Amino acid sequence: MPNRVTELFKIKYPMIQAGMVWNSGWKLALAASNAGILGLIGAGSMYPEVLREHIQKCKKATSHPFGVNVPMLYPNIQEIMDIIVEEKVKIVFTSAGNPKTWTTWLKERGITVVHVVSSVKFALKAQEAGVDAIVAEGFEAGGHNGRDETTTFTLIPMVKEQIHIPLIAAGGIATGRGMLAALVLGADAVQIGSRFVASEESSAHQAFKKLVVDSKEGDTQLTLKELAPVRLIKNKFYNDVQDLYKTAPSVDQLQQLLGRARAKKGMFEGDLVEGELEIGQIAGLINDIKPVAQIVEDIMDEFILAKEEIINL
Structure with missing residues (x-):
């Protein structure tokens, strides 16, 4: 075509x-x-x-x-x-x-x-x-x-x-x-x-692929707009971010929580708890x-x- x-x-x-x-x-x-x-x-x-x-x-x-x-x-x-x-x-x-x-x-x-x-x-x-x-x-x-x-x-x-x-x-x-x-x-x-x-x-990581397959409507959310907006599967790390938002954090505090290599930890190494798990809403x-x-x-x-x-x- x-x-x-x-x-x-x-x-x-x-x-x-x-x-x-x-x-x-x-x-x-x-x-x-x-x-x-x-x-x-x-x-x-x-x-x-x-x-x-x-x-x-x-x-x-x-x-x-x-x-x-x-x-x-x-x-x-x-x-x-x-x-x-x-x-x-x-x-x-x-x-x-x-x-x-x-x-x-x-x-x-x-x-x-x-x-x-x-x-x-x-x-x-x-x-x-x-x-x-x-x-x-x-x-x-x-x-x-x-x-x-x-x-x-x-x-x-x-x-x-x-x-x-x-x-x-x-x-x-x-x-x-x-x-x-x-x-x-x-x-x-x-x-x-x-x-x-x-x-x-x-x-x-295979564990991340399986989580994507298991994801349903509402399991992702756009967050961290102050750094670089990112859509994540809701897990412990995501919940930690939301808890931090309740304290009106600074950009530095958000960056400190995010740290380094968190996306690698989640998507490539398969840490579904502490990792940053990026995926679209269509995962459902x-x-x-x-x-x-x-x-x-x-x-x-x-x-x-x-x-x-x-x-x-």
Whole structure:
């Protein structure tokens, strides 16, 4: 089903596997790209040389396109970008920062640049910066998020009205019906994260994957807006955060409670008590752990069926 996004990335289906911290290693990106979508390696949880290793392994294992997601709030950003260029990665998704900082630099080196935003205002700034496409992400999404709590299906048509470059919808999408709805509202493609956390190829700890599958409606909450808004599964750490909020804490107190490497502890090491467990609201619709290829096939089958049902109304 060719459109602006499939042509931009040279992929079969208008779907991107999100480059999530502690979940999106080379095995996930490889499986996604081989399934006909765009796989992304998540650089946010990798030291520069670890990222290089993941890129090299993915390049060696597939001839299909893949990219790297780079949250710009992390250190070593220059080294990360240099490695991406040295390893001849052709697609970079940037997030959590000003798109003007790196877009021109990357495009001058022949790289396709996509920026993740959570508002119309930042979508326009990204377009002005010269990005090739935009991911508009609603607050249903897991991980770091927008402060305004704009939902995906409110955000997509608002952004669509204001930009002329390809638009990718993200946040709360894990099914073919969700994908169809996003495209009807004006998106050219979807970016999916949480559904691929619960895949066999995800680098997340098995205990975290199982918790995602077991999660129900209301089991996640957006919090820590004073630091960087993040959607978490409610566990002891989340409850500790809420208890601290009752004391009107300072930013320093919140940062002290968060500490370092808490996301790694939760998602990668499987500490479901003290870890930071990032996942989207759509976890309530995720009921099993499957290979990526099967997930993509299921989504596309449901998409086609739902589209036929709409046509026949």
